[in-house]
Amino acid sequence: MDSGRLIFNTTGSGAGQMLFLECGVGGPGGGMFHRGGGRPVLGLEEGRGVKRPFFTSPDELLEEEYYDEQLPEKKRRLTPEQVHLLERSFEEENKLEPERKTELARKLGLQPRQVAVWFQNRRARWKTKQLERDFDRLKASFDALRADHDALLQDNHRLRSQVVSLTEKLQEKEEEEGGAGAAAAEFTADVKVSLAVVEVEQAAEEAAAFEAQQVKSEDRLSTGSGGSAVVDTDALLGAGGGLAAVDSSVESYFPGGDDHHYSDHCGGMAGPVDHHCAAEFQSEEDDGAGSDEGCSYYPDETAAAAAAFFAGHAHHHHVDDDEDDGQISWWMWN
DNA sequence: TTGTGTTTTATTGCCTCC
């Protein structure tokens, strides 16, 4: 796949398309041949390889007339019919075996290479869309969690105020009634002890949960295939207890992961075909309905950041008992 | 018409797998 690669001219929709050979040297900005007159011959205006028919003999290449007749062909878009068939094929299976590629190319009047390129680009678009959807879902989950967290803090604050107020009233009453307040004093002490016990238990419980969560995250981060960071979304979304809003039936794609691995759920880039992803799969152009909905993909860094964030947030939430700042690292989302 | 942003097609280089 180096220089001397093929370029396919899709002119002439369907049969009779010309096959071009690129003679560019190296990559973008690579060598450029010029013929008299300063017109780029082997190399487009900006140094890219010029395209000429693939089945051109070396002699032909040396004929100057040839270049006068064979101006570089422009890149052509596929026809709607071709795209439609490719989309349907992608929907069935987003990987392309050689036989299928050849068959598709034959049906569409394209070169196999074009079909392969189309699938490659289509997979890239699919992945981008998935990332966007995953981000939206996680953000929604986070918003719900934060709202829940804020509500709990308020509740906590209100209840504490109530306890303080009632305790004070009891003490006042105790003072008014003198010695008769022994029982009340005992009750007050009980209330305080109970409160303390509840707080300690709660703190211990949450610390344990956080620790477990942390260990899980670290495991994932360190053992993911190829160093991939994988977020255990179940754990992430479940540990906080506030993410019930998340539809657990919606899968996410985290490369290198186990449960949510793209390969598992989407056929190892086999895509939306054999899971419920397929149900919602359409072309991305009609995005409203969510073409590639269902499976998700996160790059390692994102997963790691998300894991760290959620773990940090959970920790913050559970361990810091104050009604604190409530200032979560929002930059994470922006 | 033109400038600008977006989408699509294609290339390159690197990586992994067999």
Place this chain on the structure above:
DNA sequence: GGAGGCAATAAAACACAA
């Protein structure tokens, strides 16, 4: 080592506002 995949990128094609 070859085949195929992916990320990054270039550039043509297209859409659209001014």
